[in-house]
Amino acid sequence: MAKSNKPIVWGLFAVGGTVAAFCVPALILAHGLLVPLGVFGENALSYERVSAVIGFLPVKIVVLGVVILTLWHAAHRIRVTMHDFGIRKDDMVAMLCYGAAGLLTATALLGVMAV
Amino acid sequence: MSRKPFVRPVPATTWYMRNGRYLRYMAREVSSLFIGLYMAGLAMGLMRLAQGPDAWNAYLTALSSPLALVFHVLAFAFATYHATTWFNxxxxxxxxxxxxxxxxxxxxxxxxxxxxxxxxxxxxxxxxxx
Structure with missing residues (x-):
């Protein structure tokens, strides 16, 4: 049987979708809305505290896990959704989606490891 | 010799507009675009954190721009829709x-x-x- 990368992308889609469902709504609410609107005070997410928390290894692992798994979930679903929008160049779409997910994975990894 | 089969015409780019069930399916799938964009922003924020306090503060300021707030309201709605469809x-x-x-x-x-x-x-x- 021909080798397929389907189990890998499907597995990442399923795990990432679960992680995204549990974490992303509250993350967006807290970090994308409540912090900028000042609900948590002027000094919420200050550089000193965020870098101290992310400097802690278990936090690095959890943050990277959530970010990377969610990215690959989204990349795979965007790929198949492009077909539903009538875009039939799957090879190119797949390359762009997984390529972007790979670049952003590297960005998050380099960023978190450098803190 | 076979007769020309009937193929029901389906518009390739707007087919989901004709039925609420298709529209809800599409909304669920499109949630991935908002979740992906949000995570892209977060990944770049982590990079800004590594670049030091000035970069991080510029990132926080960008987060409170009206455009970012509108995007996050939409992203929150889509992420919540993703979660409910996923758990159901x-x-x-x-x-x-x-x-x-x-x-x-x-x-x-x-x-x-x-x-x-x-x-x-x-x-x-x-x-x-x-």
């Missing part, structure tokens, strides 16, 4: 043995919602404290 489908994805039978579907869904509430509360408290 869990009984079809996981069948858990319980004695001679299986854990009933609604129980599996309720357990996921309960855990979702707990995780969300923990995230809100953590971000609020940090």
């Amino acid at each position: 489908a869990t009984p079809k994805a996981m069948r858990i043995r319980w004695g001679d039978g299986y854990v009933p579907g609604p129980t599996v869904v309720r357990a996921h919602y309960a855990l979702w509430g707990l995780v969300s509360l923990v995230i809100l408290v953590l971000v609020g404290v940090i």
